[in-house]
Amino acid sequence: MVEGLTTTIQLASLAMAAWCLVSVLRNQPMVVPHLVGIGLLWLLLLGQGVVSAVQATNDTRPAETAVFVSYLATVILIPPACAVWGLAERSRWGPAVIAFACLILPVMMVRLEQTWDPTIV
Structure with a gap:
């Protein structure tokens, strides 16, 4: 695993979560820029x-x-799963799905690092 890429993924994921939470608070549905953001995050993960x-x-x-x-x-x-679910939900809860997923990803990236190298605590 590349630690710099992992850190970039974690920061991008948290930024995406914050952006989507702002959309939830503004009562806005998911829009194309949200999809572009989650797509870029997905490319980093790939x-x-x-x-x-x-x-x-x-x-x-x-x-x-x-x-x-x-x-x-x-x-x-x-x-991709949260993007499909977010598109299906045309209320403000569409971005909430993406925000929730983006809050899970950094934790899972830490776990990936721990399983790659068990000496990392």
Whole structure:
């Protein structure tokens, strides 16, 4: 895993969550810029997934491979799932779904780092 990319993902996710929470407080539905933001976040997650897969096929492997792969798959699937759910919900709760998902992603990224290198506390 690339620590700098992980930090970027965490910061982008928290910024996206804050932006969506502002939309919720303003009683606004999900709009195209929200989709663009979640799409960019998803691209960052895909990049981390590709880098992790390449590193795992080389000499560097996570300590708990099955757990790592399941967390990585979940992290990569969260943004598209919340985008579809947010689009389906045409009230202010559409951005709330994205905000909730974006608050979960940083925690899951920390867990991914912990399963990659168990010495990280």
